Amino acid sequence: DAEITQSPRHKITETGRQVTLACHQTWNHNNMFWYRQDLGHGLRLIHYSYGVHDTNKGEVSDGYSVSRSNTEDLPLTLESAASSQTSVYFCATYTGLAGDEVGELFFGEGSRLTVL
Amino acid sequence: AQSVTQPDIHITVSEGASLELRCNYSYGATPYLFWYVQSPGQGLQLLLKYFSGDTLVQGIKGFEAEFKRSQSSFNLRKPSVHWSDAAEYFCAVDLRGQAGTALIFGKGTTLSVSS
Numbered sequence: 561d562a563e564i565t566q567s568p569r570h571k572i573t574e575t576g577r578q579v580t581l582a583c584h585q586t587w588n589h590n591n592m593f594w595y596r597q598d599l600g601h602g603l604r605l606i607h608y609s610y611g612v613h614d615t616n617k618g619e620v621s622d623g624y625s626v627s628r629s630n631t632e633d634l635p636l637t638l639e640s641a642a643s644s645q646t647s648v649y650f651c652a653t654y655t656g657l658a659g660d661e662v663g664e665l666f667f668g669e670g671s672r673l674t675v676l
Numbered sequence: 677a678q679s680v681t682q683p684d685i686h687i688t689v690s691e692g693a694s695l696e697l698r699c700n701y702s703y704g705a706t707p708y709l710f711w712y713v714q715s716p717g718q719g720l721q722l723l724l725k726y727f728s729g730d731t732l733v734q735g736i737k738g739f740e741a742e743f744k745r746s747q748s749s750f751n752l753r754k755p756s757v758h759w760s761d762a763a764e765y766f767c768a769v770d771l772r773g774q775a776g777t778a779l780i781f782g783k784g785t786t787l788s789v790s791s
Contacts, residue, residue, distance in 0.1 A: 573781075602682075602766055602783035603720075608786050618778065650720070654776045663776050665710070665768075667720045 562587045566668040568650050574676055579638040579651070581671045583651030591654050592634040594618075594626065596647040603650065609634055641675045648672050678703050680769050682782035686773045689757050690790050697752040697785050699767030708770035709750040710779060712740055716746065723765075737761070762789045 562594065573579050590611040595603040595618075605618030607626040615626050623645060623661040625637045638645055651668040679702040689695050701707060707733040711723040720730060761780045764786050767775025768779040 583750045589776075591778075593778055595781075600783065605771075605778055605779040606778065616778075618781070664720075664722050664725070665779055667717050 562655070564653055564668040566649075566667060566671045568671060569669065570672045572640050572674045572676065575641060576639050579641050579673065579675075581636045581638075581649055581651075582669060583634045583636065584632055584660060585651075585653045585657055586632065587653050588631055590631065590651070591651045592628070593652045594624075594634065594636045594648045595652065595667075596620065596645075597645050597650060597670075602650070606636065606649075608633075633650060636672075641673075643675050646673060646675045665670070677768050678707070678771055678780050680767050680780055680782035682765075682785050683769055684785045685783070686788070687700075688788040690791055691755050691759050693735040695752075695754045695757045695761070695787070697765050697767075697787070699750045699782060701712045701750065701767070701769045702748065703769055706745075707745060708777075709741075711735065711739070711752050712766045712767065712768060712781075713737075713763050714784075719746050720766070723752070740759065742773055757787075757789055759791065761791045 593608040594606040597644045598604050604620045609615050609628040614642050615671045648670045652665050654663040681700045683698050709726045712720045714720045724733050726733045728745050734740050736754050739754050764784045766784045767782045771778040
């Protein structure tokens, strides 16, 4: 079955360190997204990509970057981690069934990042 | 810019009672609208979605939602709540008016179910 995998699932790092969260999907969909989830804020869009070499900033992109070198992967990098970036991060892509015009945004299991 | 407002942060209903969760959106055209549910410690699961056609849409787990353009609302309903429905519910709207694009989520409504 097609799936979306995030790694690591849990990570603790120190302020100022570079961190990369991996996201790999086998749906072969062009569109991929990164969200962060924080209590009281719901899910906020960080970056998204609509295809190889395409990246776009979302609602809360400062301090984050992404790159898209192939269809399957969209790694999220925190260039210099800050305590404010302690959060749960979700990667997502669309699953499209034949005849389903809208599709479904399908989420990975999340990566919990703690910045000390 | 598109936005979603869920006015109720926390709602408590009795098991067996009816439920309505409110969602208001800000969007210039006909949006794609979604409701997702997240159980404690779990990922997000799609309950239902709307793009066009019948304004009353049915979803999984006995949920339904009604799109009202005049009120810019997409409220989620269930006639009889079960204890297992306790979770956080998120309303979302698409960013670009196209299928498969980024979604903007509301801040969520936490549902508690009392016995």
